[in-house]
Amino acid sequence: MSAGTTKLNVTVTDVVAVNELVKRFHFERTDGEYLPTFSGGAHVVVEMRDNDRTRLNPYSLMSSPLNTRDYTISVRRDDSGRGGSLFMHNHVKRGMEMVISYPVNLFSLDLRAKKHLMIAGGIGITPFLAQTAQLAASSGSFELHYTCRTEALGSYTEALRERYGNRVHLYYDDRNERIPLDRLFATQPLGTHIYVCGPEGMIRWVRDTAAQHGWPNEMVHYEHFAAPQPGKPFDVTLALSKKEIRVGEDQSLLEAMEAAGIDPPYLCRGGVCGQCETNVISHDGTFKHNDHWLSKEEHCSGKKIMPCVSRFEGRSLVLER
Amino acid sequence: MGINFRKETFRDDFTFKNSPEQVRRFPFPFNEDAYMYAVNIEPHVPGPKNSVFEHLIDVDEHYVSEMQDRAMVLAEDPLRCQSLPHMTLAGWDLLELLMVEKAKSYPEHFELTREGDRWRWVNRPLGIDDTFTFGDVSTLPYGPMEYITRQSQGDFAVLDQRDGNLWMDAGMVTTQADWSLDFDIGMNFFEWHAPVPLAHEKGIFTRALKFLTNIQQGQPARRLNWTMTINPRLDTSPENFHKWGTDRLTVTPENVGNKVHLRVELQSFWRLPRSNALVFPIRCYLIKMDELVAQPKWARRFHRVLRDLPDELADYKGLTRYRPTVVEWLSKYDDGAPTSPGFSPD
Numbered sequence: 001m002s003a004g005t006t007k008l009n010v011t012v013t014d015v016v017a018v019n020e021l022v023k024r025f026h027f028e029r030t031d032g033e034y035l036p037t038f039s040g041g042a043h044v045v046v047e048m049r050d051n052d053r054t055r056l057n058p059y060s061l062m063s064s065p066l067n068t069r070d071y072t073i074s075v076r077r078d079d080s081g082r083g084g085s086l087f088m089h090n091h092v093k094r095g096m097e098m099v100i101s102y103p104v105n106l107f108s109l110d111l112r113a114k115k116h117l118m119i120a121g122g123i124g125i126t127p128f129l130a131q132t133a134q135l136a137a138s139s140g141s142f143e144l145h146y147t148c149r150t151e152a153l154g155s156y157t158e159a160l161r162e163r164y165g166n167r168v169h170l171y172y173d174d175r176n177e178r179i180p181l182d183r184l185f186a187t188q189p190l191g192t193h194i195y196v197c198g199p200e201g202m203i204r205w206v207r208d209t210a211a212q213h214g215w216p217n218e219m220v221h222y223e224h225f226a227a228p229q230p231g232k233p234f235d236v237t238l239a240l241s242k243k244e245i246r247v248g249e250d251q252s253l254l255e256a257m258e259a260a261g262i263d264p265p266y267l268c269r270g271g272v273c274g275q276c277e278t279n280v281i282s283h284d285g286t287f288k289h290n291d292h293w294l295s296k297e298e299h300c301s302g303k304k305i306m307p308c309v310s311r312f313e314g315r316s317l318v319l320e321r
Numbered sequence: 322m323g324i325n326f327r328k329e330t331f332r333d334d335f336t337f338k339n340s341p342e343q344v345r346r347f348p349f350p351f352n353e354d355a356y357m358y359a360v361n362i363e364p365h366v367p368g369p370k371n372s373v374f375e376h377l378i379d380v381d382e383h384y385v386s387e388m389q390d391r392a393m394v395l396a397e398d399p400l401r402c403q404s405l406p407h408m409t410l411a412g413w414d415l416l417e418l419l420m421v422e423k424a425k426s427y428p429e430h431f432e433l434t435r436e437g438d439r440w441r442w443v444n445r446p447l448g449i450d451d452t453f454t455f456g457d458v459s460t461l462p463y464g465p466m467e468y469i470t471r472q473s474q475g476d477f478a479v480l481d482q483r484d485g486n487l488w489m490d491a492g493m494v495t496t497q498a499d500w501s502l503d504f505d506i507g508m509n510f511f512e513w514h515a516p517v518p519l520a521h522e523k524g525i526f527t528r529a530l531k532f533l534t535n536i537q538q539g540q541p542a543r544r545l546n547w548t549m550t551i552n553p554r555l556d557t558s559p560e561n562f563h564k565w566g567t568d569r570l571t572v573t574p575e576n577v578g579n580k581v582h583l584r585v586e587l588q589s590f591w592r593l594p595r596s597n598a599l600v601f602p603i604r605c606y607l608i609k610m611d612e613l614v615a616q617p618k619w620a621r622r623f624h625r626v627l628r629d630l631p632d633e634l635a636d637y638k639g640l641t642r643y644r645p646t647v648v649e650w651l652s653k654y655d656d657g658a659p660t661s662p663g664f665s666p667d
Contacts, residue, residue, distance in 0.1 A: 006539040036538055037594035065595065102539045108597040110483055111407035134595075138410070218484050267535065275535060 005045075005102040005267070008035065012096045013070060021077050022123065022155045023089055024062075028070045030097055035068045038103035040131030041223070044071065045101040045269060048087045053259065057084040058269050060126040060197075060223075061103060064133035071100070074155060076123040082230055082250040104267050107197065107223035109134070114191030116142040119179060119206055121198025125155060127223055128197065132164060145179045147171040147198075181206065185213040197223040224272060224292055228252035231288060231311045237318040238262065239281050253307035262321055264307065271309035278305050278319050285314010323429045326385040326446055332393075337553035337607065343382055344612045348373045349664050350545040350585050354625040356634075362532060365541035365589045373587060376426035377541065378419060379604065380474065385446050387474050387496070387555065394495040394556050395471070400503045401558075402467050404479070404491035411479050411491060412466030413456060414593035415600050419469045444472055466491055475587075475604030478502075480510075482534055482599060489513050490598075496555040496605045498548045498584060499639065504559070518633045536592050536599060543589040548638045549647075550584045553607050572643035577650040578611035581643070583623065610650065616666035620654035627651065 010027035018024050029035055038061055048055040059073035075088045092098070107127050109116060116135060118128045125146055135142045144167060148154035151172055160168045171177035185194075194215065196206040203222045210220045230250045237244055238257065247256040254276055257264060267273040271291030280303050289299045291306035298304050305312070305319070329336040339347070368374025373381070394401055404412055420442055424433040432443040441452045449472065453460035461468045470477050470493035479491035487510045494502035505513040510530050511521075520526060536542060550557055551568040572581060587604040614620040627640075628648045635641050661667055 005537045038538070039595050039597040042597075102537060103594075104537055105597045108482065111410060111481070111596065267537070273535070274531070 005104060007047075007099050007101060008044075010035075010071070010098055010100055012092055012094055012098060015092060015094055018074060018155050019153055021153060022074050023077070024072055024074045025088065025092060026070050026072050027098070027100060035071055036102055037068055038065050038130075039105050040065055040109060040134040041107035041127045042103035042105035042130070043107075043127075043268070044073070044103055045266075046073070046088075047099040048084060048092075050083070050087050050091070053255075055082075055084045055087060056255075056258075056266075056269060057088075057227075060107075060130070062126040062129040064137075065130055066133065066137055071103075074123065074126050078227075081227060082252075084227075104273075106268055106273055107195070107221065109195075110193045110219075110221065112191075113193035113219075114141065115189055115193070116140065117184065117188060117192050117194050118142060118144045119181075119194065119196040119198070119202075120144065120146045121196075121202040122148060122153075123155065124196075124198035124202075124223070125160075126197075128195070129156060129160075131195075132160070136164065143167050143169070145169045145171070145184070147173065147177070147179055147202075150174045181209045182213070185210055185215065193219045193221060195221045195223075200224065224270070227270065228255075228309045229290060229311075232313055234285075234312045234314070234317065236312070237316070238321040239318050240321055247311070252309065253305070253311065257307060257321060264321060266308060269308045271306050274306075276306060276308050278307055278321055279303060280305055281318040281320055283312070283314065283317045285312055285317065287312055324380065324382055324384070324427075324446075327382045329383070329386045331386070331390045331553055331555040335552050335554070337383070337386075339608060339612050340382060342371070344608065344615060345666070346372050346381075347608050347612075348545060348585050348587055348606055349616075349619050349666075350547045351622050351626050352662065352664050354622050354660055355629055356626045357631075362529075362542050362544045362590075365543040365591075373604075373606065374543075376422070377589070378422040378426065378473070378602070379587070380423065380427055380430070384474055388447060388472060390555055391471060391493075391495045398560060401495045401560075402470070402493045403502060403506050404464055404466050405507065408466070408479055408481065408491035408596070408598065409458065409464065411481070411593050411596035411598035411600070412464055414595050414598065415477065415479060416465040416469040417455070418591065418593070418600070419473050423473075447472055466493065473602075475602050478601040478603065479593075480599045480601065482597060485534065486510055487530065487533060487599060495558075497558055497603070498546075498550075498586065498605075499557055499559055499562075501559045516637070518637050519631075533590055533599065536590050538592045538594055541589055541591040543587060546586040546588060548584050548586075549640055550582045550607065551580055551643065553582055553609070555605060555607075569639065569642045572646050574646060574650060577647055578614075579609055581610045581647050581650075582607045583610075583613055610647070614651070614654045617654070618660050618667045620651065621656070621658065622660050624648065624651035624655040 009030040011030045013028045014026040016024040043058045043060045045056050045058050061071050063072040075085050077089045078085045120128050157170050171179055196203050203224055233249050234247050241262055243260050245256050245260045247253050265275045267275045274293045288311040290309040293306055294304055331337055373379045420433045423431040430445050434441040438455045440455050443450045476494045476496050480487040481490040489505045489508050492502045514526050554565055557565050585606045589602050591600050
């Protein structure tokens with residue numbers, strides 16, 4: 001596969017059940033060398049060989065950037081998803097050899113910040129595990145507010161409390177605890193940056209609340225990997241490569257192109273980096289845009305699509321690929 | 322077999338020249354008989370032996386003398402090297418990159434030993450043998466970026482990436498084609514490129530920014546840029562314009578061969594791992610017209626490029642005053658024969 005970034009051959013050195021929904025995977029380089037240094041917030045794309053199909057899913061690195069002996073990721077099982085997390089949970093075992101990408105950071109710390117205010121929901125905690133480790137080592141100022149469904153489903157809550165004490169604030173849905181955003185956003189010292197990673201609704205809530213409190217956009221950072229959503233199958237004509245392909249129900253358009261031997265560039269596979277942006281030559285039907293890259297005008301124009309997350313319903317779609 | 326470092330000057334008596342081997346490895350930047358802007362970016366991967374692309378960080382026969390010239394520039398004007406407070410981590414990233422690449426490519430000249438955070442760096446050409454703690458600024462005589470770029474040919478622009486843009490927040494700039502770090506520090510990509518003519522209208526910077534912000538670790542890229550310099554002077558800075566600007570008036574048909582230089586910049590673009598910043602090493606190569614015309618293909622082609630260059634570009638590059646004289650001189654070496662495609666001499 002030529003698209004994406006340089007690849008790394010790794011071996012799974014451990015698989016740990018964190019709780020009933022989350023498993024942690026440890027990777028070391030198969031050749032015994034150190035892995036590349038990375039920065040907190042980076043992700044890798046994990047290649048999964050699932051019978052005849054290749055799945056490529058991005059996961060945030062959660063291990064300390066100071067330790068490049070191994071990389072760790074945490075995967076939340078999604079029983080109604082397209083199967084990537086189920087593959088990781090059910091098929092990936094210690095000793096297996098896998099291929100992952102070089103780290104890519106689309107959720108970088110702003111190193112000018114006097115203070116980093118981090119807000120995590122559920123499995124959205126993973127990039128913050130790496131970022132807090134990086135900041136703690138350089139005496140950076142941070143505060144983490146982390147909300148989970150229940151205490152039993154909270155991943156790494158104890159480890160975080162142990163490492164960082166009262167810099168970590170925990171909230172549980174089943175106890176009706178809610179992050180006091182209004183109070184938090186009204187009382188931060190100048191030079192604070194906000195970071196949020198979690199479900200879409202939470203990101204919107206944090207961004208809207210920050211905007212209401214007058215925070216500039218440049219100081220509110222968010223990581224939103226929309227996993228591709230399943231949908232009705234559709235047919236696509238790829239004009240440049242002269243191919244007709246069918247996008248299956250639990251397949252993304254990008255994956256269908258790759259299965260047909262076409263390699264559009266990609267980095268995030270989640271609708272944020274813009275790499276796989278594709279021109280539409282003609283269409284008769286309706287786009288299901290799910291990305292965060294194209295503008296509203298571009299979504300309405302019918303001239304562009306992000307194949308990693310967006311879909312189509314209708315009679316015909318011709319793309320410049 | 323190591324590099325034979327020349328002892329020479331880039332000011333006053335200007336004793337700089339290229340050995341015949343160095344002329345052959347010169348990165349001639351024109352692959353056809355005309356020049357216009359293009360986003361001419363390609364992967365920065367090791368190239369042919371005995372070319373400037375053989376190693377990702379090139380060290381050549383001018384290394385020691387160039388570093389002495391840099392030290393003189395810095396002694397007169399310390400603001401040629403600046404790093405905003407949030408860029409120290411990027412400085413460590415750059416130090417690691419340059420030490421690792423040099424030690425790997427030129428083991429006879431450079432040596433790096435790492436035991437955890439305890440690093441020992443040996444630079445034989447400059448007589449340096451230092452042991453320090455990686456990440457601890459107090460263990461080096463300068464900040465990490467300044468320390469390593471006092472030992473590395475070419476300028477270095479270290480760019481923070483945020484808000485979908487790049488910011489010139491640190492750098493070491495002493496061998497530049499008339500731009501100033503002190504003026505550009507803190508500017509974003511569009512701001513520091515504002516003076517470039519024609520390219521904004523063509524949307525080149527928007528496309529280039531999109532490409533650069535997506536440069537990934539382990540996949541550096543490069544491009545060539547060019548201008549001309551009268552006398553082999555590395556420090557053609559706005560700060561010192563009064564010292565070199567008038568050189569442009571001294572070109573005569575008799576002295577073109579020795580005085581007029583094609584100046585080529587090999588710019589490479591790298592993602593830095595800890596800081597997620599980018600570094601652009603901008604490496605300057607000079608070649609005298611006398612040395613250039615020793616390659617008949619380069620002589621013909623450069624004559625045609627310079628003759629047909631749009632006036633806006635000639636003005637921006639500062640060539641206007643002496644261009645007719647140089648074109649006339651070069652025309653003697655252009656018999657009108659066709660040139661072969663590609664950069665390399667025939």
